[in-house]
Amino acid sequence: METSARNPLSEKFFFVAHLFAGRVGGALALAALAVFPVHAQTSARSSARTTAASPRKASGTTAKGTMIPRTPWGTPDLNGVWNGNTMTPLERPDKYANKPFLTEQEAAALEKAQRDTALLENKATPGDPGTYNQSWTDPAFKLLPDRRTSLIVDPPDGRIPFTPEGQRVEARSIARYGKGPYNSYLDLDTGERCITDGLPIYFGGYNNNYQIFQTRNYVAILHEYFHEARIIPLDGRPHDSMPQWLGDGRGHWEGDTLVVETTKFADKGQYEWAAAWRAARSTTHLIERFTRKANSIEYQFTWEDPTMFTRPWTARWPLSRQGDIGVTRGPIYEYSCHEGNYAMEGVLSGARAKERKDTATKGSSR
Amino acid sequence: MLLPSTGNPESIWHHRLRRVDLSAASPVIYSAQIVATGDTFDSWFQEKNTVRSWLRVPIVVAAVALRSGLVFVGEDPMSAQTTAYKAPRTPDGKPDLNGIWQAINTANWDIQDHPARQGVVLSLGAAFSVPGGLGVVDGNEIPYQPWALAKKTENAQRWLTADPEIKCFMPGVPRATYMPYPLQVVQPPAPADMLIQYEFASAMRVVHMNAAQASGVDSWMGWSTGHWDGETLIVDVTNFNDQTWFDRAGNFHSDALHVTERYRARSADVLDYEATIEDPKVFTRPWTMRMPLYRRAEKNARLTEYKCVEFVEELMYGNLSKKSPK
Numbered sequence: 001m002e003t004s005a006r007n008p009l010s011e012k013f014f015f016v017a018h019l020f021a022g023r024v025g026g027a028l029a030l031a032a033l034a035v036f037p038v039h040a041q042t043s044a045r046s047s048a049r050t051t052a053a054s055p056r057k058a059s060g061t062t063a064k065g066t067m068i069p070r071t072p073w074g075t076p077d078l079n080g081v082w083n084g085n086t087m088t089p090l091e092r093p094d095k096y097a098n099k100p101f102l103t104e105q106e107a108a109a110l111e112k113a114q115r116d117t118a119l120l121e122n123k124a125t126p127g128d129p130g131t132y133n134q135s136w137t138d139p140a141f142k143l144l145p146d147r148r149t150s151l152i153v154d155p156p157d158g159r160i161p162f163t164p165e166g167q168r169v170e171a172r173s174i175a176r177y178g179k180g181p182y183n184s185y186l187d188l189d190t191g192e193r194c195i196t197d198g199l200p201i202y203f204g205g206y207n208n209n210y211q212i213f214q215t216r217n218y219v220a221i222l223h224e225y226f227h228e229a230r231i232i233p234l235d236g237r238p239h240d241s242m243p244q245w246l247g248d249g250r251g252h253w254e255g256d257t258l259v260v261e262t263t264k265f266a267d268k269g270q271y272e273w274a275a276a277w278r279a280a281r282s283t284t285h286l287i288e289r290f291t292r293k294a295n296s297i298e299y300q301f302t303w304e305d306p307t308m309f310t311r312p313w314t315a316r317w318p319l320s321r322q323g324d325i326g327v328t329r330g331p332i333y334e335y336s337c338h339e340g341n342y343a344m345e346g347v348l349s350g351a352r353a354k355e356r357k358d359t360a361t362k363g364s365s366r
Numbered sequence: 367m368l369l370p371s372t373g374n375p376e377s378i379w380h381h382r383l384r385r386v387d388l389s390a391a392s393p394v395i396y397s398a399q400i401v402a403t404g405d406t407f408d409s410w411f412q413e414k415n416t417v418r419s420w421l422r423v424p425i426v427v428a429a430v431a432l433r434s435g436l437v438f439v440g441e442d443p444m445s446a447q448t449t450a451y452k453a454p455r456t457p458d459g460k461p462d463l464n465g466i467w468q469a470i471n472t473a474n475w476d477i478q479d480h481p482a483r484q485g486v487v488l489s490l491g492a493a494f495s496v497p498g499g500l501g502v503v504d505g506n507e508i509p510y511q512p513w514a515l516a517k518k519t520e521n522a523q524r525w526l527t528a529d530p531e532i533k534c535f536m537p538g539v540p541r542a543t544y545m546p547y548p549l550q551v552v553q554p555p556a557p558a559d560m561l562i563q564y565e566f567a568s569a570m571r572v573v574h575m576n577a578a579q580a581s582g583v584d585s586w587m588g589w590s591t592g593h594w595d596g597e598t599l600i601v602d603v604t605n606f607n608d609q610t611w612f613d614r615a616g617n618f619h620s621d622a623l624h625v626t627e628r629y630r631a632r633s634a635d636v637l638d639y640e641a642t643i644e645d646p647k648v649f650t651r652p653w654t655m656r657m658p659l660y661r662r663a664e665k666n667a668r669l670t671e672y673k674c675v676e677f678v679e680e681l682m683y684g685n686l687s688k689k690s691p692k
Binding site: 071072073079080183184185193194195196211213214215217218220222226227228229231233237238240242244245246331332333334336338339344345348349351352355 | 456457458464534535536550552553554555558559560561563567568569570572574581583585586587609666668669670671673675676679680683684686687688
């Protein structure tokens with residue numbers, strides 16, 4: 001499996017950077033580039049100390065005597081605003097290929113470096129507007145509590161098990177990001193078009209807040225990003241037949257874990273997606289698990305699509321109250337993306353202006 | 367039909383009238399509560415002496431009709447609580463408004479009375495001409511300031527290019543309520559917030575049940591704070607921008623808009639909804655819209671995605687696409 005052109009760490013900051021490029025300014029992506037390589041430099045693989053970190057217990061049991069909040073009808077209470085942003089990337093970076101967990105010292109060093117670079121700015125230079133610092137975004141400053149080096153827990157190597165077609169799609173997506181061509185609105189990704197970033201739960205540069213509303217018969221998961229709410233029935237009704245961007249979700253409780261199964265994704269593979277693995281296809285299948293802990297929700301997703309992946313793969317990490325992970329506390333605010341999508345106009349008119357300039361230059365050189 | 371009799375006191379219903387407007391041409395009864403007591407009907411009238419005996423029978427008839435939901439009396443039913451229906455309760459003792467609801471009217475075309483007329487897109491013929499309909503505005507009058515009435519007329523003439531609905535922009539409040547799509551109320555027990563999800567453009571509102579949270583920023587759907595007043599959910603909506611319209615007829619507002627909504631169950635499958643509009647920059651006084659919201663009673667009713675952004679991109683950005691070489 002080729003890895004040199006596909007750096008999973010880069011995928012994380014690409015996901016983040018695309019948000020910057022689309023909506024704040026392309027050069028802000030450079031700030032993300034400036035920040036992430038610091039991790040690669042400071043984490044020393046040469047440390048001979050075996051990891052003292054204990055892996056998260058698979059069963060996710062609460063500590064003895066810890067009570068979890070419950071709804072009046074006895075199920076765990078998932079209501080509230082949650083944030084799961086983390087420095088840990090989805091895929092294990094190459095340099096950690098044989099290192100599923102960081103040591104305490106390595107993790108502390110990475111987190112310190114993240115804090116130290118949060119106020120970096122790049123001054124404007126001719127042709128480059130420069131970048132703002134991360135006060136304008138919602139970056140993570142914490143790694144996973146158990147210091148695992150990827151969110152992916154299965155396959156054990158922490159990497160997305162792409163098929164050859166999946167690798168091709170992923171490589172193409174990374175290669176064209178921020179470069180185009182931008183012949184029309186179809187050439188921007190679904191997020192830049194303010195349609196959706198799809199499923200499952202994930203985190204980027206901002207709007208990482210989720211609010212869950214829970215009744216006896218429904219769980220609604222509102223993503224601040226794209227003001228998108230999934231309203232998931234819990235009453236055992238069968239899936240219906242209509243394909244949709246966010247598929248058709250059904251939830252049920254297995255003990256204290258809410259299991260949400262989503263099928264009937266619409267075929268959206270022909271669209272551009274910021275993170276190619278998230279593209280919805282009719283072959284996509286998603287299982288999510290929400291397990292309430294005393295102060296967090298353990299979130300797990302299993303994503304399956306035989307077109308893109310050789311097998312289902314699983315990622316897991318906690319959703320926390322904002323204050324507990326250093327995120328600014330607050331309610332969900334309105335995300336009116338399409339109503340102010342100046343980036344769309346800017347990207348397209350800029351591409352047309354460049355074409356006119358190129359055509360004029362060719363004409364004058366004859 | 368219940369009428370007082372001289373029989374067993376336990377079988378007699380005791381009608382207690384809170385307020386009776388005897389000056390109206392027909393009695394406007396503001397509230398009625400049916401209470402079964404051991405007192406006889408006759409003795410109650412003698413003790414209270416609140417109504418003349420010659421009104422006893424029509425009031426009894428009217429009260430019984432109200433109790434059985436047959437009559438909708440009065441011009442101000444919401445705040446006057448003409449119906450005694452009480453919705454089932456959520457575990458925290460509040461009326462349960464959970465469900466999928468939809469308005470059935472033509473208010474999204476025009477919130478005032480309007481006859482049918484030709485649509486502006488000729489090729490859509492009768493499929494997209496303007497249907498006629500009764501308005502939803504109390505008194506059918508929108509109290510515009512003079513400059514604002516001219517602006518509304520101008521909006522109506524520019525509808526095809528100016529209505530934010532056409533661009534799949536979020537519709538604001540209360541328009542989102544009466545667009546021809548369902549909405550879903552997700553109402554957890556206290557202290558959690560409520561979610562109102564609209565099918566159009568995936569627009570949504572969080573109704574904050576903790577008034578301590580306040581927003582300082584403008585938005586399309588406003589900032590909603592809710593509290594209960596008996597059977598009625600009252601939602602206070604502020605922090606609007608000036609970008610949304612009330613309908614396709616050009617009715618509009620400024621960023622000073624303040625909407626007060628009331629939701630109250632009239633029966634198991636119908637809500638009474640009203641929205642009072644205050645905007646001192648545009649109107650000379652507050653005014654109110656009201657309409658029923660009907661439960662979508664299909665077995666597996668649900669909201670369907672209407673992510674309309676991609677339906678309007680050619681309209682909005684098509685002129686910026688690369689032209690094919692001729």
